[in-house]
Amino acid sequence: MSSDALPPVGLSTEELQRRLTALYRADEAIGQSPDLGALLRALVQVAAEMLGADKSAILVWDERTERLTCAAAIGFKPETVARVSLRLGEGVAGRVAASGATIAVNDAAADPRTDTTITEAESIRSFIHVPIKIGNRIYGVFNVSYTTRHDIPADDIRLFEALALRAAGAIARARLVEQLQAQEARYRQLMENANDLIFAVDTEGLFTYINRRVETVLGYTPQELLGKSIESLVTPNSLPAVREHLRRGLADPTYRPSYELELIRKDGTLAYVEVSSATLMEGGRVVGRHGIARDITERVRLEQEIARRQAELSASRQRQTELRDYIALTTRAVEEERRRIARELHDDTAQALVAISRRLDAVSDLISRSPEQAATRLAEAQDLLDQTLTSLRRFSRDLRPAILDDLGLVPALEWLMSELGREPHGKLVTRCEVLGEPRRLPPEVELGLFRIAQEAVQNVRRHSEATAATLTLHFGPTETYLEITDNGRGFLTSEMRAESGIHLGLAGMQERAQLLGGTYTVQSTPGQGTTVSVSVPY
Ligand SMILES: Nc1ncnc2c1ncn2[C@@H]1O[C@H](COP(=O)(O)OP(=O)(O)OP(=O)(O)O)[C@@H](O)[C@H]1O
Ligand SMILES: [Mg+2]
Numbered sequence: 001m002s003s004d005a006l007p008p009v010g011l012s013t014e015e016l017q018r019r020l021t022a023l024y025r026a027d028e029a030i031g032q033s034p035d036l037g038a039l040l041r042a043l044v045q046v047a048a049e050m051l052g053a054d055k056s057a058i059l060v061w062d063e064r065t066e067r068l069t070c071a072a073a074i075g076f077k078p079e080t081v082a083r084v085s086l087r088l089g090e091g092v093a094g095r096v097a098a099s100g101a102t103i104a105v106n107d108a109a110a111d112p113r114t115d116t117t118i119t120e121a122e123s124i125r126s127f128i129h130v131p132i133k134i135g136n137r138i139y140g141v142f143n144v145s146y147t148t149r150h151d152i153p154a155d156d157i158r159l160f161e162a163l164a165l166r167a168a169g170a171i172a173r174a175r176l177v178e179q180l181q182a183q184e185a186r187y188r189q190l191m192e193n194a195n196d197l198i199f200a201v202d203t204e205g206l207f208t209y210i211n212r213r214v215e216t217v218l219g220y221t222p223q224e225l226l227g228k229s230i231e232s233l234v235t236p237n238s239l240p241a242v243r244e245h246l247r248r249g250l251a252d253p254t255y256r257p258s259y260e261l262e263l264i265r266k267d268g269t270l271a272y273v274e275v276s277s278a279t280l281m282e283g284g285r286v287v288g289r290h291g292i293a294r295d296i297t298e299r300v301r302l303e304q305e306i307a308r309r310q311a312e313l314s315a316s317r318q319r320q321t322e323l324r325d326y327i328a329l330t331t332r333a334v335e336e337e338r339r340r341i342a343r344e345l346h347d348d349t350a351q352a353l354v355a356i357s358r359r360l361d362a363v364s365d366l367i368s369r370s371p372e373q374a375a376t377r378l379a380e381a382q383d384l385l386d387q388t389l390t391s392l393r394r395f396s397r398d399l400r401p402a403i404l405d406d407l408g409l410v411p412a413l414e415w416l417m418s419e420l421g422r423e424p425h426g427k428l429v430t431r432c433e434v435l436g437e438p439r440r441l442p443p444e445v446e447l448g449l450f451r452i453a454q455e456a457v458q459n460v461r462r463h464s465e466a467t468a469a470t471l472t473l474h475f476g477p478t479e480t481y482l483e484i485t486d487n488g489r490g491f492l493t494s495e496m497r498a499e500s501g502i503h504l505g506l507a508g509m510q511e512r513a514q515l516l517g518g519t520y521t522v523q524s525t526p527g528q529g530t531t532v533s534v535s536v537p538y
Contacts, residue, residue, distance in 0.1 A: 019159065022050030026163060036174040040072035043142070043167050048074050050163065051156055053144035055122065058132070058167075059084060059093050060140040068097055068141060075145070080121055091115035093141045096129040100138060102161060104128040104152045126150035128157060130164045134172045142167065197273065200280055200290035205230045205246050208288060217273070217295045219266035235262040235270065245277060249289045253279040260296070272300040326507055333504055344395060352388040356381045401450075409446040410438050410473065413453055417471050420457050428460075429468045436475030445538045448512045449473075449482050452520075455505045456484035456532040464488025464530060479518075483533040490524040509534070 029042035044056040055075030059068040068086040070076075086094040092103050092113050105111045106126050108119040118124070127145040131138055142164045191198045191211050200209040206229055210222045218233065225233075234242050238261040249255045256278045263271045277291030359381035366374035404412040414432045421430040440446070453471060460469050466488030474481040496506055506522060509532065513520035518536030 018052075019050055022046060023163075026050065026166060030166065030170040033170075033174065036171065036178055037072070039170055039174050041074075043163075043170075044072045044074045047142065047144050047160065047163055051128075051144045051160055054147045055124070055143075055145040057081070057084075057143045057145075058140055059086070059097075059143065061088075061097055061138050068093055071140065076122060080118060084118070086115075091118075092127075093129050093143065096131050096141045097138050100131045100133060102128065102130045102157060104157055106151055107149060123147045126152060128152060128160055130157075130161050132164050132168050132171065134168050134175075139168060139171060194292075197293035197295070198290075199230075199293065200288055201230050201246070202288040203250055203286065205242070209290070217265075217271055217293075218263060233263050235264055238262045246289060249277060249279045250286055253281060253286060255279060261293070271295065271297045273297075322507075323511075326511055329504055330508070341399075349388060349392060349395075352384055356384050356388070359384065404446060404450050405443075408440050409449060410434055412446075412450050413471055413473060416450075416453055416457055417469070420461060420469060427467060431468075431470045433470065433472045434475075435472065438473075438475055441480060441538045445480075445516055445536060448516045449480070449534065449536065452509045452512050452532070452534055453482060453484060455509050459505055459530075459532075460484070460486045460488065463491070466529065479535050479537050481533065481535045483531060485529065485531040487529040490526045490528050490530050492526060493522055493524050 026043075026046040029046055030039060033039035033042050040058050044058055047053065048056040055073070057073040057076055058071050060071040061068055066087065068084070070081045070084040073081045088094055089098045092105065092115065095113065096103050103113075104127075105114060108114045108116075108124055108127065122145065124145045125147060126149055127143060130142045132140045132142050142160070144160060194211055194213060197213050197217055198209075198211045199207060202208050206227055207225045210225050212222060214220055214222055214225060230242060231239060241259055241261065245257050245259065256276065258274065258276045260272060260274050263273060265271050272295075273293040274296050275291050275293045277289050279286055280288045280290045359377045362377045363374045363381070366377060401412055401415065403415055417430040417432040421428055441449070457469075457471075460466055464486045466486035469484065469486040472481075472483045472485075496503060509522075510520045513534045513536065516536045516538070518534055520534045522530065522532045524530040
């Protein structure tokens with residue numbers, strides 16, 4: 001077999017010219033064929049032209065069916081093309097495929113190897129079959145046929161073999177390209193339809209590829225993200241990680257970290273992904289990073305939900321304990337208060353009444369003997385009675401001021417503040433401010449707010465050493481806000497909580513606020529005064 005298609009010697013100039021042109025055309029056609037099918041069709045055309053044949057065909061060996069079938073033909077009837085199906089060794093073509101050696105037949109009718117069903121149907125008188133081998137495997141059989149009897153010159157056989165050799169190279173390349181394309185298409189499809197995000201970025205962190213999955217995970221189309229920086233997708237929390245992994249990955253191609261990122265969706269909500277990334281190389285050069293990111297938003301959301309519930313649970317347990325403590329303490333406080341009331345009634349009121357009674361006894365003794373002395377005793381009894389009445393009034397007013405029931409919260413709070421201003425030392429400037437449209441609130445709400453104010457005012461009086469105190473009551477559209485502020489010495493709220501149990505005032509305010517479905521805060525800084533505020537949904 002010749003190594004190249006040198007034009008055979010001993011031919012006419014026109015013939016040489018024709019064959020040369022045919023060879024060029026062969027190269028051109030081979031080069032231009034976009035795929036394997038087109039290449040085979042170009043080859044049969046070129047072969048017929050180059051060898052002045054009437055027909056040409058390429059039979060391809062199919063490993064799976066173990067048959068030679070016709071893959072491209074020119075000049076043959078379609079039914080013949082469809083009928084060709086030869087086993088190895090069957091007919092002349094089968095023999096060529098089996099042996100890998102060319103067979104040229106000058107007179108088909110006289111050659112016993114010929115399968116006459118084809119030659120007769122196609123009126124073939126002479127033909128050449130050359131093998132097409134890729135590596136050392138048979139790819140198929142290349143045929144040219146003549147309808148007139150032909151003494152086939154050895155040069156034609158060499159020329160045809162040379163063409164078959166070129167064909168083999170071109171077919172091998174085309175097959176490789178097709179395999180690569182099929183493979184790439186498969187991979188691309190796998191990547192496009194993957195359940196995970198697949199992406200690639202360049203050395204600057206700009207997206208060079210991202211699959212369609214990004215639409216479901218982040219709400220962006222791949223086109224929207226190509227050329228954009230990966231940094232534009234992550235939260236400030238995740239930014240340092242993204243930068244660090246890119247930097248290390250570009251410096252060390254073996255760096256393959258796994259990490260979690262917080263991403264910002266197109267709609268502004270957060271998504272969580274678990275990323276595995278690796279360095280992207282091209283021709284031995286680092287060109288970027290690529291990776292797979294799994295959407296773990298649901299998992300993270302569940303974890304957060306569980307953590308939140310646990311916190312709620314422990315808060316409510318904590319609150320239960322606090323409430324139990326508080327109830328125990330208030331029970332004790334109520335008993336204390338009863339004892340105090342009993343003592344006050346017994347020590348003060350009862351004794352005063354006893355004294356009055358003695359005076360009146362004296363009056364009845366004296367009234368006939370010494371009306372003047374009787375008058376003095378009477379006046380004393382009268383005085384005592386007045387004092388007792390006053391202190392009894394104050395006592396009952398402290399227990400529950402009638403002003404609250406009769407006139408409502410605003411006058412009651414105003415009275416409370418004016419009382420605070422009238423403290424013995426009288427250095428305290430008080431102010432009572434009412435904002436919004438005043439309205440009556442349900443009695444239990446008014447009482448609750450009043451008790452809170454009363455305790456806060458009590459604390460100002462007893463602990464603050466303040467020179468000014470302000471009470472603000474704000475009637476909002478859906479809630480009422482109460483605030484008592486002083487400019488006194490303040491205290492450390494953290495310490496008060498720690499030693500809860502001794503002090504009931506602050507805890508009581510909180511309880512009352514919570515009973516009303518409201519919120520309560522106390523803010524205090526040593527040296528800078530104290531603010532107690534309560535907001536209730538009424
Ligand atoms: N306005 C304030 N200015 C400075 N210190 C305050 C003020 N309010 C509270 N405190 C500090 O916080 C502590 C706790 O107050 P809380 O009202 O709970 O208890 P208490 O007033 O000591 O006792 P009670 O149970 O009789 O109210 C007070 O002892 C005081 O040290
Ligand atoms: Mg107190």
